[in-house]
Amino acid sequence: MIRTGIAGYGNLGRGVELAIRRNPDMKLAGFFTRRPPETLKTLDPSVPVWRLDDAAAHTDDIDVLIICGGSATDLPVMTPRLARLYNVVDSFDTHAHVPDHFSNVDAAARETGHVALISCGWDPGMFSLARLYSMCILPDEDHPESYTFWGPGVSQGHSDAVRRIPGVVDARQYTIPVEAAVEAVKRGDHPELSAREKHRRVCYVAVAEGADKALIEKKIKEMPDYFSDYDTTVHFVSLAELKEKHGGLPHGGSVIRSGKTGRDFEHTQTIEYKLTLDSNPEFTAGVLCAFARAVAKLSLRGDRGCKTVFDIAPADLSPLSGEELRAHFL
């Protein structure tokens, strides 16, 4: 049994708590939290909840620790710190800062003989794998990059941005791929797409009584970075409707690569990897658990240092033996 710990108990930590139950070779060893431990309402009261400050006290109880913190401020500090004590997995998703995060975590893990795996989830994560595999099997120096479309799904960052506008009580923002762009990519047109041509944004907004809806809509649509480069639709709804119809965290998207083969490049070959997710954090949790298994295996083999999903042989994600995998799943 792989004794698995969880650091952080938000949406993602709760998803991992559930996902561990679906993996018969994994056992939930305990939680670390910055909150008073007794305030955590976890599913199984027999699983210990420890203070994150006491992380050093439980190294004998955990084979791999899944760190469920935010990428902006939590993970850059938590992951290197915890990689000094444990084999760890995180879901660091700030693409631009991956190289720095990697080198910080790598130094900590190597110094202390641990294995760490960063940026695990669906993007970065499964979508990164889809990009890498498809790029390698359909190489094209003129078109090295594949296309990634996100949604339809709830973007938490954009929802938060709308919520910060005065007069807004609650909001949900859906990111939606532009269908014509998806079709052009699948056809192999290699279109050059602006942000506006790739995705559109739809907001459902509940406002305080007497709030100036026209002004709020204008503020949303003109918000730089988040909305001004996109076609945005704003729907005002009651708080009750927002909670009832938009309470979930669905997401998904697709990675598409189209390449030409043949003597005269006359054949179009298209690869699509598509996710349709009712729950973004619960799916991410499933990915984290599979890679946590691989981290535990690598550590047992004496490997160390920081890895990404690119470095993990797929067989290591499975509880089955090589023989079983070859006989039944190849």
Added chain:
Amino acid sequence: MIRTGIAGYGNLGRGVELAIRRNPDMKLAGFFTRRPPETLKTLDPSVPVWRLDDAAAHTDDIDVLIICGGSATDLPVMTPRLARLYNVVDSFDTHAHVPDHFSNVDAAARETGHVALISCGWDPGMFSLARLYSMCILPDEDHPESYTFWGPGVSQGHSDAVRRIPGVVDARQYTIPVEAAVEAVKRGDHPELSAREKHRRVCYVAVAEGADKALIEKKIKEMPDYFSDYDTTVHFVSLAELKEKHGGLPHGGSVIRSGKTGRDFEHTQTIEYKLTLDSNPEFTAGVLCAFARAVAKLSLRGDRGCKTVFDIAPADLSPLSGEELRAHFL
């Protein structure tokens, strides 16, 4: 530069010849053939063509050899034999015989210090990877297997079977997934599907003058294993139309896994990996080249023995460094 050889010059060998040109770090070192070498019309006359019987004479010229033979009789003999001389890759696709083939090739490669990778292509190959990844991130003991649909595409085995019927001059058989089954799987229904419920078959057949079309159609539809378990449509066309409209080798399909997450399994999560290929052998060739690169890397690192796509870390498929991959593709 990875000096890559090709053994066999049919559709697949010609595909690999083209694919090597798209991989800037690979160089075509030469061909092996059972035919008289001077009869091969290859693309670049400066690339040597050798007799397969002289395979032992060129071990200094080749880093990895891609074996492009048939799975029924060629590869079970060729791959173990050539793995004694070279690092090799093959596309052995008889799923039921993979364990035997693996152990034969593994013994040969280990004894002589080579790396071999078998069963590489799209199924087995990329579809196997899609099955493994999705099974590991959405584990479900009640529904361990994912769904694989093939087509729309030309099945060579079924086309050959039709051609063997007396009176048939030429034929093409398309395998087509049943749309209702695909939709049920995507919805997460976990349907139990018979062969007939998963795929249907459409044949385009050119017959000799005076042939009994009704009898030929009956023979096709009642042919055991190949057609009798499926809904089959037969279209009689002229030889000219067959060659003009059905001369290509398109194929594709999808691997779909749907799983439930959440405290009450209330969330459906769906993963789809889909290929739409104008040329089946040219796509397979692209997969073979990427894994040939990995085999060359593994050999340089001192690894040995037989591998499958499950054993290869994705980063090893790419000519880029870990730093480059993390910075631009994660």
